[in-house]
Amino acid sequence: MLITAVEPRRKGLSALFLDGEFAANIDTETLLRSGLRPGREIDDDQLHGLILESDNRRAGEKALYLLEHRNHSQKELADKISRITTREAAEAAARHMAELGLVNDGEYARDLAADLFRRKGYSASRVRRELLQKGIEEELVQQILEEKAPDPVEKIRELLDKKYGRLLGDEKGRRRSIAALQRLGYGWDDIRAAINQFENEDE
Template sequence: MRISKLAASKHKKGRILVQLDSGELLRIGEREVVAFSLYVGKELTAEEKTALENAARESGLKDRALSLLTTRPMSRKELTDRLMERADATDEEAEAVADELERLGLLNDRTYAETLVRHYSAKGYGPYRLREELRRRGVPREYWDQVLGDLDDPAETIDALLRQRLRGRITDRKELKRASDYLARKGYHWTDISAALRRYDASLEEDEI
């Protein structure tokens, strides 16, 4: 089969349309034109055509992955899931792209876990909520204790959240319960919450918290 026409796509930057004399149209990237030394009139064997199509698909998946990563950081699992859902990649193709991006240092679950914990810690999330975010976003469990172990003592954050919630008032049991439930939803341990309530009001008895 012979290439009868090479033309840049009018609709997608970087895409090249390869017209074959058989009437078939191939959609490839600019890098494949160079890698396969393509030109009008070149004869392609069936094996070369298959190799060209495979290379173009691999390049397209890498470009899609890079586009996803520039939108926001993500874990390896998030990336491979999106490639399979949105780019119709097979599991093997998605994993191969992820391997390549990890090799290039563009995908790193440990670094992502650190970024995630910093972001949600700044929002006042405690250890339970942070673990849930790490789980939800597909960060491997092997990194959880590592990044959570670097967290500062939560006392200062809990105290600030409690002052903001109660606005400096000495409150009744019902409002204290609402405040402690709020902190629990934020992901803090009960021992840290009860200690913060006693710091807030030293007159509170254990059975009042």
């Protein structure tokens, strides 16, 4: 196949045309290093290798860019990278970041759980769901919840004191408060116990 044109594209990409037809978008740096340019011949194996090298380079750069802004779990990082590369390249880049120590699922999960308990007021079940969605392993999730989960009734009392208690004065407000606490993941038994404590203390 004859390389008939190379045209610049956005985000550091170049469009590669073979025999007059568009073939692939290739990372520009990868293309320059390959020495391939219009007028040169390229076979299927060379093209496949070029695309793989381009994907791997883009995946690595995207991983570093994402990690500059905040921590990620390995799965979350791979999911985001895969929006611009193959899944294989994305997972390889995420693994490489973990090998370099730039991604640590345990540290990430503990920080996230602490933030969700403290800032969001989530229950242990809601935090469990959030961590599992980020790709954290079940065993590690359970360990973190045992370390960090507050007593649910005490946490609901805290939320009532800060935000929801003032709504308990009428039936509509009471329903709104209960619904809000349920959305945070708390069960009815814990909510009822906390509300009873809150109202008895007020009396």
